[in-house]
Amino acid sequence: MRLTCFLLLLALLSGCRTTFTSTLPDTAKWEKITLTFPGPETSEAAADNPFTHYRLDVTFTNGEHRITVPGFYAGDGRAAHTGAENGNIWQVRFRPDLEGEWTYAGKLIRGTDAYLGGDAGATKTVKSYEGAFFVGNAEPGENGRLIRDHPRYLRWAESGDYFLKTGVDSPENLLGYADFDGTYRYSDDFREGESTAEGLHTYAAHLDDYGTRDPAWKDGKGKALIGGLNYLASVGVNSIYFLTLNIGGDGRDVWPYTSHEVFDRFDVSKLDQWEIVFDHADSLGMMLHFVLNETENETLLDNGDTGPLRRLYFREMVARFGHHRAVTWNLGEENGPNEWSETYQDNRQQSDVIAWFAEHDPYRNYVVLHTHPGEAAFAEIYEPLLGNEQLGGLALQLGNPYSANEVTRKWLDLSAAAGAPWIMTVDEVGPWWRGLDPDNATPNNQDSLRALTLWGNLMAGGAGVEWYYGARSPHNDLNLEDWRSRDRAYRWTTHARKFFERHLPFGEMEGRNELLASEAQFCFAREGEVYVVFLPFGRPATLDLSGTEGEFTVQWYDPRKGGELIDHGELVSASDGQVGLVPPGEGDWACLLKKRPKE
Known part of the structure; x- marks a missing residue:
């Protein structure tokens, strides 16, 4: 209502x-x-x-x-x-x-x-x-708002369920949409070799996904984008990433203002139309991931300070959109020093933005930093912010997407040791020109990204992913018109989330790869009670159960197809110490071990 x-x-x-x-x-x-x-x-x-x-x-x-x-x-x-x-x-x-x-x-x-x-x-x-x-009373099925009361996960306030993100990062200029008032691309001067786009988005491929009871504006505008959200929700996507200000950036077609040259007057009809889209995404259970600027324009307002123009911008975003059930405020894409911009926000400026939201957002929505790729950038830009309790987490960009487990666990440990645990999500996978391949690409990296990036993050205690589509792929980070280009990937991403939601007390578990004999496998455990062993390459694993007691059931889960657990009645005993786990087929597999109740 x-x-x-x-x-x-x-x-x-x-x-x-x-x-x-x-x-x-x-x-x-x-x-x-x-x-x-x-x-x-x-x-x-x-x-x-x-x-x-x-x-x-x-x-x-x-x-x-x-x-x-x-x-x-x-x-x-x-x-x-x-x-x-x-x-x-x-x-x-x-x-x-x-x-x-x-x-x-x-x-x-x-x-x-x-x-x-x-x-x-x-x-x-x-x-x-x-x-x-x-x-x-809340309506039946109501989840409430996402709140932060766990060191590694957000949780729905009404239902009490934890939230794992299975989202889309592309197109970043989602709001560069032809049906929004006052929306235009003011320059087609794209950087050589990077993503390009012709005209504004129309999302025409999703017009048939629009429902007769769905919202629109101005006698039928907006139907294709609303239809696209319907499609994404139908395949389990629960988060969308979008820039709200790309003046001077890649797309040059998204801003809340009346023009790209005016920073103190807002286009009320365009923002009201954005709200219709956000309302619909909210009704579908989606997180709204607001990326507030790009690396190229992070000093556009007040030279990077939280001065009058930046405060005005933030206030309008909070006033108009902060009420939604699931909101992430992201300080900006690739926030901090880089090789291709002359100016950038430093740690003081980042801290000032974080403090502004802590003071002025009445809903205390989740605040994150999107990272540059690579450990050198992490050390320079993000280590100085460790211990900042007002920062909710890092939106990890991984130049090497296969490092997700190691990087997630490292920054979970570092932030916890600093006294202010951060949530870790993977919100962009490199290399920049590739990202997640379309379903029909040959060769195709989807199997590797599923096993090593998606499951790698989750098995370290990470909170999920949003998939990025590289500049040299069709339907990429700027010109995507048809989300069905990655239909298969959304489905196996959702399989992973459903496995965690249905079968694990994951809020009480942690990464324990050291319990495995091989470094190329992942373990997530509440020791002595429940273990998940993930086999990225389908090779047998050896799990150390010494120090525990009792018998454990062994069941298998197919990350590619999802569905029910595969149970052949297999048991292992803690008294055996090192127990062998042999997958039931080729490819990546998840093995679930649960302590068997005493009879």
């Missing part, structure tokens, strides 16, 4: 302080509420800039629980459908996390640089708003 409250009252003089009161209909826990408030008549281009000279904050209260949420200028309140650039509507989006009676109180203030808050110039209250609503 989505709830929008329109307060249809006569507009008074903007200089007068007026309080509007409203009682809303009941809603369910975790459902999105959009409060719509009248304010001064203005526009995106008004001299009295509505994005900088006004600030709306609304505080929601339930007993002792209080949360203050930023609002935003919304044009006529229906800009996604009307394309309006002007109007007198401000909005706030909220998702209640408690049942019972809620009240809210909001203020729209005006003043020079009012959006900065604090002592940013003289301000006065233009309008005040208050009201109440009742929140009932």
Whole structure:
């Protein structure tokens, strides 16, 4: 159930302080509420800039629980459908996390640089708003929001289930879509040898995946992208990665502003259309992975500092989209020093961004850094941030995708030793020109990436992957139009996630490769109780069960086909110490050992 409250009252003089009161209909826990408030008549281009000279904050209260949420200028309140650039509507989006009676109180203030808050110039209250609503039980099947209460995994607040990411990293310019207002590519000057694209995305291959009850805007726009999300969800994809600002970067077709040359005015109809897409992804259980800039433009705003323009940008992103159930704020693609950009954010600037989100995102969404590839870059850029409790994790880029197990475990251990454990996901696999091959490519690297990258990350205690499509592949990181190009890969990626979800207490397990005789195999264990041994190359394994006791059942899982466990009634005894495990066929296999209850 989505709830929008329109307060249809006569507009008074903007200089007068007026309080509007409203009682809303009941809603369910975790459902999105959009409060719509009248304010001064203005526009995106008004001299009295509505994005900088006004600030709306609304505080929601339930007993002792209080949360203050930023609002935003919304044009006529229906800009996604009307394309309006002007109007007198401000909005706030909220998702209640408690049942019972809620009240809210909001203020729209005006003043020079009012959006900065604090002592940013003289301000006065233009309008005040208050009201109440009742929140009932969560709807059946509701997971709630993703929260961080485990050192290695996110967890759904309502269901209590842990979240493993099985997502797509491409196209990074997902939002460079022809059906969004104000969207264009301002330059086709692509770097030689890297990804190129002709025109904006249309995703026409997914038009037939659109459902008759699915959302759209402006008499049918958006259907192909909505259909693409439907397809991805149908094959188990639960996360999408996208840039929100690629001015000066690769695609040069995505930004939240009214143009690529203006950084303090936002395109309200385009952002309202983005919200329709994000709402739909949210309804499908997908994480929204917001990548806030590219390596080429990480100093575009305020020379990399968290100054006025960057704070304005972040505030708009949080106000408009921070309410979603599953949000990742990524500081930027390949964040930090590199060989091909003249400027970059340093550790202080990175820390300032991380601190800004910790202070100003009322939902405390997950914050990560996307890495440059290679251990030298890791040591230079990311080691100095160890111990930062406000950073949620690293979005690992691996130049060598087959190092996933080693790199994941190393940075889990380093961050834990520093006193602030980080979550580790693999969010780009190299080399840059290849990534994950399409299903029909020959030769094909999918088997290797499944065994050594996907399972390598998960078997180290990592939290999952998003697949990147290299520059020299069809349907690549910039020109992808048909996600079905990797259909087989999505399915075996989902098989891995389902194995962990259905058969393992993985939140209580850890990587224990040292229990195996071969270094080319992986072990994940809660010692003495449950073990998973992964055989990337299908060779027999030897597992050390000495120091434990009892008998263990042995079952096998086919990572390529998924399905049920293969059980031939095999048992091994801890008293044997070193036990041999022989896979039932060729290729990669997972072996599950569980302690047999005493009779």
